[in-house]
């Protein structure tokens with residue numbers, strides 16, 4: 122049985138829990154730092170990244186989150202979660218968790234396109250993955266070790282760097298669970314291989 126946590130400070134927590142739950146996965150809504158110890162993988166949901174960061178600081182989650190990522194266990198960030206994972210955020214002095222070597226731009230689609238849906242090709246996931254974008258960020262630049270796994274209109278909307286996965290849309294808001302299955306497979310693989318020693 123794999124144990125996957127969803128950071129439950131703010132945002133689309135319930136939806137991720139529903140998508141991940143399955144015969145091989147126990148899902149835990151993470152509300153206390155002590156819960157990190159039992160997890161094999163972690164999802165950082167969409168929501169509002171500045172609010173999430175405020176709550177991360179308020180409840181002293183920053184160091185435990187970084188420590189969890191350091192163990193080499195997989196982390197998956199969607200939308201605001203992707204923003205939390207980026208090393209650089211355009212227009213801001215520094216990133217939050219700074220896990221992935223990429224620069225993101227928040228609210229990159231402008232007011233006219235606050236939310237929309239599209240079918241995307243996602244490497245190793247599918248050719249017609251339904252993606253819901255809500256005040257979505259874009260990945261403007263990636264470092265060498267980052268694999269771009271999906272683009273929309275030539276702009277990067279999903280990427281993977283080793284055991285870190287991120288997308289700018291909301292796979293948890295559709296009935297298409299292939300993106301979550303891809304992450305579950307990453308978690309299973311990492312558990313099999315063992316985590317990196319810190």
Ligand SMILES: NC(=O)CC[C@H](N)C(=O)O
Pocket residue numbers: 166167168169170171199200201202204227228255256257258
């Ligand atoms: N749906 C989302 O998660 C939107 C992210 C939000 N625009 C932010 O900057 O945090």
